[in-house]
Amino acid sequence: MKTLMIMRSQTSVPGRAGVPGGQIGMIQIARALPSLGAQVNLFVGGPRMAYFAGLDDLDPSYLRWPAWLDTAITAAPRGVRTAGRRLRRRRWLSTVTRLPGFADADVIHVQGLDDAEALLERVGGPIVVTHWGRVGKWMPTGTDARADEALARRISRIRANAEIVAIGHAQAKALADADLPASAVIPPGIDLQHFTPGDRDDARRTLGLPSDERIVLYVGRLAADKNVETLLTAFAGISRRIENSRLLIVGDGPTREDLQHAATRLGVDASVTFLNFVPHDRLPAYYQAADVAVVPSNLLETFCMVALEAIACGCPLIVTDQVPEILHDFPDVPAVSPYDVEGFQEQMTAALHGRLRPADNTRITEYSWSGIARKYADLYQTAHRRGSGEVSSR
Structure with missing residues (x-):
């Protein structure tokens, strides 16, 4: 099974800022899948960050988006900031859809609903998405009917084209409340050869x-x-x-x-x-x-x-x-x-x-990551690409 995993480097929280669980989780899943017969390509949208130390034996591909540019976009006036984010998104999509492993991938696995939504602008489903964060931004406001209707359309598209994985039961409930029911609840794993008791x-x-x-x-x-x-x-x-x-x-x-x-x-x-x-x-x-x-x-x-x-x-x-x-x-x-x-x-x-x-x-x-990876491998069976390599004209 040819699997393309897509994640982002957490540029908003630089490498010195703790260990980003979602990024570590995607890397560890990618490391564990080959033992189950999967051929994995890992793509990282952003620069190589310090938290990859000891975890990049898969030789991932990187989109070398400089961290200073993210900082500049965030600090820019609103109009410039919006334009910068759109440019970054277009570049990310262009790079992803031209990856050597993209056209013939049996499964595409994305980190987070934001990236899943972006990818679905250019490709048809199904894709697998593990949402590692909170769900608040996907909940309707209840005060702005037009915004809530637009959000409902976005949610409907994701729901129709993605197998959503929640990393815990509390998160699964929050996703269901946002009308984004999870196809599976699969927790993160841990490297039990690495994290062990010691003197x-x-x-x-x-x-x-x-x-x-x-x-x-x-x-x-x-x-x-x-x-x-x-x-x-x-x-x-x-x-x-x-x-x-x-x-x-x-x-x-x-x-x-x-x-x-x-x-x-x-x-x-x-x-x-x-x-x-x-x-x-x-x-x-x-x-x-x-x-x-x-x-x-x-x-x-x-x-x-x-x-x-x-x-x-x-x-x-x-x-x-x-x-x-x-x-x-x-x-x-x-x-x-x-x-x-x-x-x-x-x-x-x-x-x-x-x-x-x-x-x-x-x-x-x-x-153990081996057991967690097996759960993903089982889920992948329901998310094989139909018409792999077809990119929308949008």
Whole structure:
């Protein structure tokens, strides 16, 4: 089966800004499919980003769209910004439809509804689309009838030409509410040869971390929906009571500077370390070194890869109630409300005193990429191209 996978480089969140789950997921699916007999071509719309480190053994093709140009488009006046985005979209479509593996692909698999909609401007279905993000922009406003009618037409076209994959049951419900029912629910996977338990002291020596520190770990984007400021506030409350406690923040994003100021305001800047981007292939050592990992998200996580990685590495974990997929499959993971500072403090205190055990990971094998890829291979059977190579004249 000849499979063309199309994804975007996350230029809006540069390589230093955490690990983009959707991009990592598409790459890992592409790596796992050949063992099932699939011939895979992977196309990345955008420059090679740092998070590809250790994951680009498939030799993907890139559209070398410079990241600085994305920044310029975003900062431009509205009319120029709209024109720039249209130009970028046309170039992307032109490049995709001229790929060597495009005309004879048995299956086309796209990351995200936006790219699926764009591709359907030039090709007929069926295509497979895994939607890794939230669904809010696909919901009608209820206040603008004309806009809602236009959105309904767009949704109808996607629904008629795409096999939609939700990455979790909560997301599947949101898609159904948007009149975009999922054909399948297939969660992301994890490389169980890479994310494994390890010796804490060895991991700390590898990372140059003191053996006597009590380490709280955050991994991910630094953005408002990640609620890291509440984690900082909670940590400030326990750092004065627990000697040698440290908060490691791995990632970057738009709220980094605000969070650094918050650490100073809270008086814990000496006990909080902001790390630059850590490549995907080096993350396991951080989970192995930490006493506890925390996911403080205040908005629904469609699926939380960080939580899955921590569980696989045997790192005790605290989450909020905004990660329902993890809490369903790993019910012994403690959860608190997003702004429950005392709840965070109670759980972190238990972890730093060795009273919070790692989650029961007996179900972690269900998330192996080989098993996830098999689910996609089964879905592909319903999405073989009819009239492959036919490109619309639009």
